Amino acid sequence: MKLLPSQATAPKGRMPIAAALRSGQLLAAVAALVIAGAVLVAYQLLEIRQALADGARVQAAIVADSVTAPLMFGDRESAQETLRAFRYAQGLKAVGIYDQDGRRFAEFSYPDSRLPLTLQAALGERDGGIVVKDTVRYRGNVVGHTVLHVGTDRLRGAMLRYVGLLVVASLGAMLVVATLGRTTRARVAAAERKLDYMAHTDHVTQLPNRHATYARLEGALEEAGVAGTQVALLLVDLDNFKTVNDTAGHAAGDELLKKVAAALSGAVRTSDLVGRIGGDEFAIIVAPVPGRASAVAIADKVTQALRHPFAVEGGEFFATASVGVCLYPDDATTMSELVSSADTALYHAKQSGRNRLAEFVPAMTAATQRRAALERELRRAIDGGQLAVHYQPQFDCASGALLGVEALVRWRHPEHGPISPAEFIPIAEESGLIVELGSWVLRHACAEVAQWQRAGGPALTLAVNMSARQLREPGFIEDVTRALASSGLAPGRLELELTESVLMEDVAGALAFMQSVRALGVRLAIDDFGTGYSSLAYLQTFPINQLKVDRSFVQLLPQRGETIIHAVLALARGFGLTVVAEGVEEPRQLEWLREAGCDVVQGYLLGMPMAADAFRERFLEPATA
Ligand SMILES: Nc1nc2c(ncn2[C@@H]2O[C@H](COP(=O)(O)O[C@H]3[C@@H](O)[C@H](n4cnc5c(=O)[nH]c(N)nc54)O[C@@H]3COP(=O)(O)O)[C@@H](O)[C@H]2O)c(=O)[nH]1
Numbered sequence: 001m002k003l004l005p006s007q008a009t010a011p012k013g014r015m016p017i018a019a020a021l022r023s024g025q026l027l028a029a030v031a032a033l034v035i036a037g038a039v040l041v042a043y044q045l046l047e048i049r050q051a052l053a054d055g056a057r058v059q060a061a062i063v064a065d066s067v068t069a070p071l072m073f074g075d076r077e078s079a080q081e082t083l084r085a086f087r088y089a090q091g092l093k094a095v096g097i098y099d100q101d102g103r104r105f106a107e108f109s110y111p112d113s114r115l116p117l118t119l120q121a122a123l124g125e126r127d128g129g130i131v132v133k134d135t136v137r138y139r140g141n142v143v144g145h146t147v148l149h150v151g152t153d154r155l156r157g158a159m160l161r162y163v164g165l166l167v168v169a170s171l172g173a174m175l176v177v178a179t180l181g182r183t184t185r186a187r188v189a190a191a192e193r194k195l196d197y198m199a200h201t202d203h204v205t206q207l208p209n210r211h212a213t214y215a216r217l218e219g220a221l222e223e224a225g226v227a228g229t230q231v232a233l234l235l236v237d238l239d240n241f242k243t244v245n246d247t248a249g250h251a252a253g254d255e256l257l258k259k260v261a262a263a264l265s266g267a268v269r270t271s272d273l274v275g276r277i278g279g280d281e282f283a284i285i286v287a288p289v290p291g292r293a294s295a296v297a298i299a300d301k302v303t304q305a306l307r308h309p310f311a312v313e314g315g316e317f318f319a320t321a322s323v324g325v326c327l328y329p330d331d332a333t334t335m336s337e338l339v340s341s342a343d344t345a346l347y348h349a350k351q352s353g354r355n356r357l358a359e360f361v362p363a364m365t366a367a368t369q370r371r372a373a374l375e376r377e378l379r380r381a382i383d384g385g386q387l388a389v390h391y392q393p394q395f396d397c398a399s400g401a402l403l404g405v406e407a408l409v410r411w412r413h414p415e416h417g418p419i420s421p422a423e424f425i426p427i428a429e430e431s432g433l434i435v436e437l438g439s440w441v442l443r444h445a446c447a448e449v450a451q452w453q454r455a456g457g458p459a460l461t462l463a464v465n466m467s468a469r470q471l472r473e474p475g476f477i478e479d480v481t482r483a484l485a486s487s488g489l490a491p492g493r494l495e496l497e498l499t500e501s502v503l504m505e506d507v508a509g510a511l512a513f514m515q516s517v518r519a520l521g522v523r524l525a526i527d528d529f530g531t532g533y534s535s536l537a538y539l540q541t542f543p544i545n546q547l548k549v550d551r552s553f554v555q556l557l558p559q560r561g562e563t564i565i566h567a568v569l570a571l572a573r574g575f576g577l578t579v580v581a582e583g584v585e586e587p588r589q590l591e592w593l594r595e596a597g598c599d600v601v602q603g604y605l606l607g608m609p610m611a612a613d614a615f616r617e618r619f620l621e622p623a624t625a
Contacts, residue, residue, distance in 0.1 A: 025185075029177050033170045044162050048155050052091065053130050056150045059089055060134035063146040067097050067106075068136055071144040076106050083108035093129060094149040096122065100142055113149060122147045202276040204254050205261035213275025213283050218335055220273075220287035221328055229288035231328040232295035233338050235346040236264065236302060239320045239354040241280035243504050244312075252313045259310045260319050267305035268298060282321075283342075292327055292359070299325045299357040307355075322349035323357035331360045344368050351426070375431050377413065378424055382436055387411055389445050392609040393619060394463070394580060394602045397594050402619055404461030404495070406602065407445035408609045409437065425467070434467045439479045441465075446487035446494065448612050454488070457620040463495045463525065468502040472509060477516045484520070491521030497548065499527045503538060511542060518543045525580070530564060539575050547572050551583020551603070558592040569596055 063083065070079035079097050083106055086095050094109030102119035109115055116122050123133060129151045136144040200212035208216065217233065224231045238260065245253035257276070264274045264282055273285040284302065289295050303323055309316040324346025332338035341360045347368070349358035358364075381387055391405040411419045428434040442464055449462045470476050484491055496517060503510045503526070514524055525546035530553055549568050553561045565581070572579045581593050584603030593601055610618070 025177070025181050029174060033174070037166050037170060040166060041159070041163060045155070045159055048158050049130070049152070052150055052152070052155060053132060056130055056132040056148045057134070059086065059092070059095070060132045060146050060148040063095060063097070063148070064134040064136045067146065068138050068143060071097060071099065071105060071136055072138060079106035080108070091150045091152075091154045092148065093151045094147075096147045097136070098122070098145045098147065100144055102145070105144060109149075113151075115147060115149065119145050119147065122149075128152055204257050205276050207261050207265075207282075208273065208275040210275065210277040213273065213277055213285070214335070214339070216273050216275070217283070217285050217338075220285055221335055221338070224287060224328060227288070230291065230330070231338075232284075232286040232289040232298065233326050233328070233342045234284040234286070234295070234299050234302060235277075235324045235326075235339075235342045236282040236284065236321045237323075237346055237350065238280035238306075239322060239350075241319065243501075244317050244319070246506050246508075247504065248313065248315065248317070252315070252317070255312045256310055256317055256319055259312065260306060260321075263305045263310075264302060267301045272298075289327070292330070295325050295327055296357070296359055299323045299359075303355065303357055320355035322346055322354050324349055324360065325357060326360040331362075341365070371427055374419065374424055375427050375433070378411070378428060378431075378433055378437070381411055381413070382433070382440055386413065387437070387440065388611060389441055389448065390609040390611055391445075391449075391615045392602060393607040393615070394461070394600050395606055397581070397590075397598045397601045402458065402460065403600060404463060404493075405449065405615070406463040406465075406497075406609070407441055408465070409441050410609075410611075429467050429469055432469060434469050435473050435476075438464075438467060438470045439476075439483075442479060443483045443486070446483040446489045449493070450487040450489040452616065452620055455620075457616075459490070459493060461493050461495055461523070462489065463497050465497050465527065466502070468505050471498070471502060471513050472506070477513075477520070480517065480520060480522060484522075492523065495523040495525050495546065497525045497527040500529065500531070500538075503542065507538070507541075514543050529568060536571070539571065539577075544577060546578045546580060546600075548580045548582050549598075554581045554583045554589055554593070554603070555585065557586075557589040562592070562596075565593075565596060565598070569598060 063086070066082045067079050070076070070082065083095050083097070086092055086108060089095075093113035094107060094115045096107035096109070096115040097105045098119040099105045104115060104117045104119075104122075107115045119133075123131060129149055132148045132150075134146045134148075135142055136146060200208060200215075202209040217231075220231050223229075241253065241256070244256055257280075261274065261276065261282070264284065268274060268284055268286065272287075273283075275283050275285075277283045284298070286295060286298055289298075303321060306319055306321045309318050324342045324344070326332060326338055326342035326345055328338050332341045341364075344364045345358045345360040348364050349356050352358065388410045390408045390410050392408060393402055394404045394406060395401065396403050409421055409425075411421070411424055413419050425434070428437050445462055445464055449460055453459050473479075480494070480496075483489075484494065498510070498514075517524060523545040524543065525548055526542075526544055527548045528550040529547045531550045547568060549565055553564050553568075555561075557565070569579055578599040580600040580602060581589075581598045582602045584590050584593065584601050584605050586605060589603075590601060590605060607618075
């Protein structure tokens with residue numbers, strides 16, 4: 001398979017614009033010349049004929065004026081003499097004088113053009129020539145008539161010369177048109193080639209675009225169907241391209257895409273096709289492929305090719321990718337099925353941690369179907385009272401006093417029972433339902449925690465998780481204001497938790513959002529600290545109050561993980577932030593954290609996330625009793 005995007009979708013049987021233009025132009029030019037020539041010839045014919053007739057009329061009038069006396073006196077000889085003077089008149093065939101009774105009186109004519117004896121016969125003669133008559137008068141009385149017969153041989157000659165001239169002029173014009181036409185056609189053909197190239201090529205990477213790639217895939221499947229061979233489709237999605245675009249700018253993003261395109265093309269054979277099918281999505285068509293093992297080996301080569309940093313605009317960027325692999329005809333027998341199955345495999349690669357490949361297996365379809373069903377049902381669950389907020393306590397590390405709670409949403413499905421937030425939160429994020437769900441959690445948790453305080457409980461802080469989508473939601477700040485106003489919770493008691501990756505997805509947007517939140521008096525915490533982008537620069541830029549050390553570090557304690565947690569504590573001190581250690585499961589972890597000077601602790605050891613009633617019973621009722 002050759003990588004020629006311009007040929008990828010060349011429509012069969014369609015005449016290219018340049019060729020159509022050539023035959024069209026030729027036909028139009030010939031038709032125009034024929035019509036113009038015919039009109040000119042007809043016009044010229046009439047003009048010359050009219051000029052001949054006018055000349056003949058003048059001569060007839062001259063004759064009439066000169067033969068009055070010979071006619072009146074019957075002097076034929078003198079009349080004959082007068083007429084002979086016309087022998088030099090061009091084209092004249094005969095000139096005659098008829099008396100007042102219409103009888104021929106005198107004539108001058110050439111042998112084959114003798115005038116008839118009577119005027120009536122002379123006027124009726126029409127042998128293709130021009131016949132004109134004038135009246136001879138004396139003092140107003142008609143004394144005779146003159147008749148002139150002019151031949152049209154001159155007319156024919158003039159017309160032949162004219163047509164000849166016209167043909168020569170037309171041929172000259174055609175030559176000029178042909179020369180100009182050739183230049184125009186060459187330009188049109190070049191423009192056509194450029195248009196075709198642009199229509200099928202991605203302008204950033206110069207790879208075939210989505211349209212051309214899928215057209216090639218269609219062709220490859222047709223060929224494989226006939227030949228009985230296999231085709232592999234690899235869908236490649238860059239893991240953190242948006243972050244590069246947002247932090248380093250679009251020019252850097254484009255440069256990175258070019259380098260990724262070159263790396264992908266270098267990882268496969270020249271006979272395989274690499275196309276860019278979306279912002280940070282590429283497709284690789286391997287046709288024919290010997291089998292599944294080869295397809296997976298190629299996908300592995302592709303992921304390896306992207307595992308090194310790329311030098312872009314003076315910096316170094318990683319562009320790791322997730323790859324979904326699908327095989328025709330084993331996994332799918334039609335193109336749409338193949339693309340959708342490869343997409344399903346890609347989704348699973350991303351879900352299982354990115355920077356990896358996933359082969360399509362039929363069970364994935366079941367997982368995708370479950371995901372689609374959960375998405376549908378989650379919509380109903382939000383309004384249908386199937387959601388609840390559970391609270392996990394947070395304690396002062398030194399004194400052990402209860403300081404606050406983290407709100408964690410729970411979904412009890414009427415048929416499937418409890419569904420983990422680790423499963424439905426990503427679905428809510430991808431479908432956009434997180435906005436509605438997040439607002440519900442915020443309203444509900446603010447109301448409940450404020451109510452506990454009104455009932456005599458301590459003034460607890462409330463930590464609520466936030467997703468990237470909520471951050472971008474224009475009405476979210478109003479949602480927070482409303483939740484605080486309607487619940488009566490003091491803004492300083494509410495803490496919104498954002499992960500590093502959420503912040504780095506859109507740094508400028510996140511900063512503006514955080515400033516609005518802080519302006520309300522609401523606190524901000526970085527969740528899962530240390531697992532995301534880990535750019536320490538943002539600690540200086542973003543107006544945050546607290547860091548939450550990810551439980552993966554806490555759970556290494558006390559044997560390992562100390563260096564990291566010491567570093568986080570030192571960093572937090574430097575920036576004037578408090579530190580929460582989450583995921584504390586063992587007493588020795590708690591002990592270590594206390595000694596290290598950690599501010600707040602949270603984890604199963606101290607309290608699992610629990611329903612509001614259970615939380616009140618365990619932590620608040622002694623205080624409110
Ligand atoms: N945007 C929103 N995200 C939410 C919301 N509610 C939950 N989530 C996110 O879902 C993920 C899974 O949450 P969950 O299953 O509730 O897990 C939380 C705790 O139960 C768990 N945890 C707490 N202590 C321990 C421990 O000692 N050991 C252990 N193995 N797990 C523990 O950690 C999860 C809380 O994590 P974090 O948010 O990072 O503090 C999770 O990512 C939630 O964030 C929601 O309303 N909105």
